[in-house]
Amino acid sequence: MGGLSYTIEDLNSMTQGQFFGQTIADLGKSDSSIVCLTADLAKSSKIGTFFSAFPERSFNMGIAEQNMVSVAAGLALAGKKPYVATFACFASMRAGEQVRTDICYPNLNVKIIGTHAGLSMGNGGTTHHATEDIGIMRTFANMTVTVPADGIETAKIIQACANHYGPLYMRIGRGLEPPAYETVDYNFKLGKAITMKEGSDISIIACGNCVKAAMDAADKLADTEGPRVRVINMHTIKPLDTETILKAAEETGTILTAEEHNILGGLGSAVAEVLAEAGVQCKFKRLGIPDVFSVIGYPDDLYGHYKIDMEGIADAVCEIMGVERKKIDEDAD
Amino acid sequence: MLHNCQNREELMKFLTKKSVDIRKKIIQLVVTAGGGHVGGGLSMTEILLTMYYHILNIDPKNPSKPDRDRFILSKGHGGVGICPVLADVGYYPEDMMMDFNQYLSPFGMHPDMKKVPGIDMSTGSLGHGLSISVGLAIGARLDKTSWRVFCLLGDGECNEGSVWEAAMAAHHYKLGNLIAIVDRNQHMLDGPTEKIMSLEPLEDKWKAFGFNTKVIKGHDYQELLDTFEKLPPATNENPVCIICNTVKGKGVSFMENEPKWHYGGLDEDAAKSAITDIDKMTL
Numbered sequence A: 001m002g003g004l005s006y007t008i009e010d011l012n013s014m015t016q017g018q019f020f021g022q023t024i025a026d027l028g029k030s031d032s033s034i035v036c037l038t039a040d041l042a043k044s045s046k047i048g049t050f051f052s053a054f055p056e057r058s059f060n061m062g063i064a065e066q067n068m069v070s071v072a073a074g075l076a077l078a079g080k081k082p083y084v085a086t087f088a089c090f091a092s093m094r095a096g097e098q099v100r101t102d103i104c105y106p107n108l109n110v111k112i113i114g115t116h117a118g119l120s121m122g123n124g125g126t127t128h129h130a131t132e133d134i135g136i137m138r139t140f141a142n143m144t145v146t147v148p149a150d151g152i153e154t155a156k157i158i159q160a161c162a163n164h165y166g167p168l169y170m171r172i173g174r175g176l177e178p179p180a181y182e183t184v185d186y187n188f189k190l191g192k193a194i195t196m197k198e199g200s201d202i203s204i205i206a207c208g209n210c211v212k213a214a215m216d217a218a219d220k221l222a223d224t225e226g227p228r229v230r231v232i233n234m235h236t237i238k239p240l241d242t243e244t245i246l247k248a249a250e251e252t253g254t255i256l257t258a259e260e261h262n263i264l265g266g267l268g269s270a271v272a273e274v275l276a277e278a279g280v281q282c283k284f285k286r287l288g289i290p291d292v293f294s295v296i297g298y299p300d301d302l303y304g305h306y307k308i309d310m311e312g313i314a315d316a317v318c319e320i321m322g323v324e325r326k327k328i329d330e331d332a333d
Numbered sequence B: 001m002l003h004n005c006q007n008r009e010e011l012m013k014f015l016t017k018k019s020v021d022i023r024k025k026i027i028q029l030v031v032t033a034g035g036g037h038v039g040g041g042l043s044m045t046e047i048l049l050t051m052y053y054h055i056l057n058i059d060p061k062n063p064s065k066p067d068r069d070r071f072i073l074s075k076g077h078g079g080v081g082i083c084p085v086l087a088d089v090g091y092y093p094e095d096m097m098m099d100f101n102q103y104l105s106p107f108g109m110h111p112d113m114k115k116v117p118g119i120d121m122s123t124g125s126l127g128h129g130l131s132i133s134v135g136l137a138i139g140a141r142l143d144k145t146s147w148r149v150f151c152l153l154g155d156g157e158c159n160e161g162s163v164w165e166a167a168m169a170a171h172h173y174k175l176g177n178l179i180a181i182v183d184r185n186q187h188m189l190d191g192p193t194e195k196i197m198s199l200e201p202l203e204d205k206w207k208a209f210g211f212n213t214k215v216i217k218g219h220d221y222q223e224l225l226d227t228f229e230k231l232p233p234a235t236n237e238n239p240v241c242i243i244c245n246t247v248k249g250k251g252v253s254f255m256e257n258e259p260k261w262h263y264g265g266l267d268e269d270a271a272k273s274a275i276t277d278i279d280k281m282t283l
């Protein structure tokens, strides 16, 4: 491993992209077989940090994502460990077949980083949003699909890549939001969900930005003696931690999923598949983008619009629990 | 045409003044919008003004007029560059853009044909526009109509393989009613095109794909007018590619050829200094 050491201060000062760039540049020091590729997005994706450190192992392929992904496949065949970074919409859709057929089918060791995922491109609009990528990537056999909750988890996933063979997709946002973790020192294992908050009335299974929003919603509800909410960070969508999901269903009886993705095909669908197949009876609801192309706005506006921010999630908890949402009078003290 | 100029001289004067006005509006819009693709917005101003005021057969009062010429902004990140032009020729009032980029606005970085009058196709993912234009041009042929399809591409955009798939098809289907225009400003997002992914010899590439080609000065109205007024008839068999040599960030000294101004925001002071530059610019 690349001798990574981040501090608590980094959590608040670095974006997800910066954690990614820094970590991959760090891994590059100890593993000379790592090569990096981008499609005219070295700066935006932050893979540029590796480009500056190791120019001879860095390849900007121009605005040609399909070619880039197949070139990465060729590099893997030649014994290299390629990391490819572009916007999530282009990684999953423009180059989708190349990812499936040239990387997943021969099970090549290529890591794909989709940045600016979900609605984080805000007023960039639908051409730049990626609310389908989890669904697309998880239907490719051999593919591992990850969605870090924040910057430090982004670093942990990239570190985990060093000991992981095969295709892996990591989707990150702009990562300007407050971090979900207050520590850099926790155990992370691909495929093993992390319970961020204990609770016995309802479980929220979330990924990405929605983890922090769900934690805040849980706190807010606790302040008003509302439902006691368990928050599960499902950072790996595939392979999915079915054990944690079934345990949550059994112990809390109600499951809410929250993701910055179309409610079709993503985390919510994956959790529903597990529950249905296990024959578990529980109340269940998916929060996400309701199968529409998003309106224009800044990301925070859009999270509010589609009710995947703290307020939206807290309301949804109360609705599914059939309780009234009590609000503290903010001006009271 | 959407002007009343009686001769070339009047038209040159009219367009030259518009160049200054529109650039100022672009700068103001970048301030309002909180940021935008300003560099590539400023490089295509003369191309757009030539098209919308003089060349395209369009009616801003009737944006979906069936026999209109189509204009596809394949470099769809040109939202802040094209939207002020569409307002100027009368598709919508300028103040409709007051909430550009804001929550629920019809206007974002990449124009949406369902929300912005005058936009013939929603774009933003590079390398789609020329293929769409091929479809439109074949459609026009099937209906035996004489309208044309103009498609404006970025030079970096020409990295995309799909551009060349479309070029191959345009030649194969003998689409002389299709005109590709390349905004050859020499820069893409990460830097100069010849450094990131070289395109030259670009004209030879288009030629080899069967296009009638011409390289012109893309800020020079004499050349723009001469070229687009004298296009071969739409019934011609060869598609056309006009490569316009332009300057990214044209008119604003601190933006010209400066990669970081591909996309940027402006505070009031920076905007003021940009506008001072634009007042002094020559084409």
Ligand SMILES: Cc1ncc(C[n+]2csc(CCOP(=O)(O)OP(=O)(O)O)c2C)c(N)n1
Residues within 6 Å of the ligand: A039, A040, A041, A063, A090, A094, B037, B039, B040, B041, B043, B075, B077, B124, B125, B126, B127, B153, B154, B155, B156, B157, B158, B183, B185, B187, B188, B189, B248, B262
């Ligand atoms: C398929 C695709 N890949 C990447 C991008 C991100 N992107 C937006 S603009 C741009 C650079 C475009 O350069 P160019 O075509 O030369 O346009 P201009 O310099 O005129 O702005 C890139 C890479 C995109 N919009 N679409």
